[in-house]
Amino acid sequence: MARAAVLHAVGDKELDLRDDVTTVDPGPDQVKVRIRATGVCHSDLSTLSGVLPSVPPAVIGHEGAGVVAEVGDRVTNVRPGDHVVVNWTPDCGVCAECMRGEPYLCMGFIGAAFSEPRFKLGDGTPAFGMAGVGTWAEEVVLPHQGVIKIAEDVPFEYAALLGCGIPTGVGAAFNTAKVRPGSKVAVVGAGGVGLSVIQGARICGASTILAVDPNEAKHPAAKQFGATHTATLENLEESKGLLTLGQGFDQVFEVVGKSSAITTAWNLTRRGGDVIVVGAGAADDNWEMSAFSLLFEGKNVKSSLYGGCDLKRDIPMFVDLWRAGKLDLDGLISRRIRFEDLNDALGALARGDVIRKVVLFD
Incomplete structure (x- = not known):
């Protein structure tokens, strides 16, 4: 069982913060990631209000980083223990958009966000992940294209920002x-x-x-x-x-x-x-x-x-810019919070009181 923030109906002002959520088992081309840090982004608010589509019940969150816990039989790009950034628009590599060098336009995995629940609530109810992800959970299951390996010395709260705010x-x-x-x-x-x-x-x-x-x-x-x-x-x-x-x-x-x-x-x-x-x-x-x-x-x-990004190419560049002191990641984090503070963080974001709060999981 894991903690997760669940939206039950579009328009809800608060999320259901639960501790009885499980993921599906990773398939042969999927990975399970133990989330260590996840950002509170305005797009999350937009999902609650219905501006961005979702299929409730849904685990919210799309900007995250963590550690690979399990990999499917055919996964070769990462292995258990690797530190990774979550890519909420995985590129299939074979569609017309990917072949043109526009992976941010790939629709190969987007349908899964609305057709394949990857979570299960404690009573057995299937639940989807926002944007096919759902990083406001301690564990997520993603296609292997949905994770980008990073160096272990990059703090998880910085790495989380590399999944959405920075590339966008x-x-x-x-x-x-x-x-x-x-x-x-x-x-x-x-x-x-x-x-x-x-x-x-x-x-x-x-x-x-x-x-x-x-x-x-x-x-x-x-x-x-x-x-x-x-x-x-x-x-x-x-x-x-x-x-x-x-x-x-x-x-x-x-x-x-x-x-x-x-x-x-x-x-x-x-x-x-x-x-x-x-x-x-x-x-x-x-x-x-x-x-x-x-x-x-x-x-x-x-x-x-998504900033026209190819995350496989651009995340290493962003890390290099951060190492060189040219890209300020720490300044973007208004506060590091706990899971139980998520609803308060949403309220602060809606009021414009903060830049970015980042949830740190133990």
């Missing part, structure tokens, strides 16, 4: 936008992923980085991670005029998950610049733009799913 944010700057030295960049939304985008833009050599957030309490953290300037929605035009002579920014990242934030990003972008959509929005939150503006302003709207 830093990857958006590196892979999707390909920010160039001297670029002028704006980031709409200074939460955990927004701060990772800011770090990525700083590492790429952006000369100007404007962090935009209506909550001024987030502005100091944005500057800590590399923002050169900050703004609220009320003084955006003033900042745009001051920093770009009114022309707009080369690249603007939307990291909120709202159509209104995409519009804000569009209005901040220069003619011919790029709008990078990073936030996960609701299916019924439609964004509108006139056909005239879309053509004649020459702006490009780009989706950045």
Whole structure:
């Protein structure tokens, strides 16, 4: 039996924190991972509210790291005892997206999130894992492509961030936008992923980085991670005029998950610049733009799913950047908490009081 945080119905404000959950046995191509650290991410909140789809009962959580406990007969990439980061979008390696070098678009394993329960509650009820994962549990069973081996000296709480927040944010700057030295960049939304985008833009050599957030309490953290300037929605035009002579920014990242934030990003972008959509929005939150503006302003709207990352390639790079002192992982962790604090952590995240809380399992 293991502890796990279970969502019984979409819209529930709190999770059922249980200690009677078990996993299925790993198949020949699967691994069982003992989770040691897992992040509390805004996407977890979005699953509770129904913005992101799930099949309750579901174990929540998708950003995690741990130790391999068991491997199936055909697994060769890891073995018991290895330290691993959880990859919530495993790549099958054979589909058209994978063959094009776009593993973050692979749908090979996504269906399992809605069709294959990998947990069982104490009364025998099958339970699914959020995004096919469910890292808010002490143990998970995943396809072997769903784990990336890391060095044992990387702290588990840092490794957990490498499973979502860092690749989504830093990857958006590196892979999707390909920010160039001297670029002028704006980031709409200074939460955990927004701060990772800011770090990525700083590492790429952006000369100007404007962090935009209506909550001024987030502005100091944005500057800590590399923002050169900050703004609220009320003084955006003033900042745009001051920093770009009114022309707009080369690249603007939307990291909120709202159509209104995409519009804000569009209005901040220069003619011919790029709008990078990073936030996960609701299916019924439609964004509108006139056909005239879309053509004649020459702006490009780009989706950045999972930061355009190939985790097998990018996680070692992120670790190297952390070792070199260029990527701040510790600063992204507001607090290390216990399993029993999860519901309080969700409330704090919803209020915007924290960047990232990380659950540490014994």
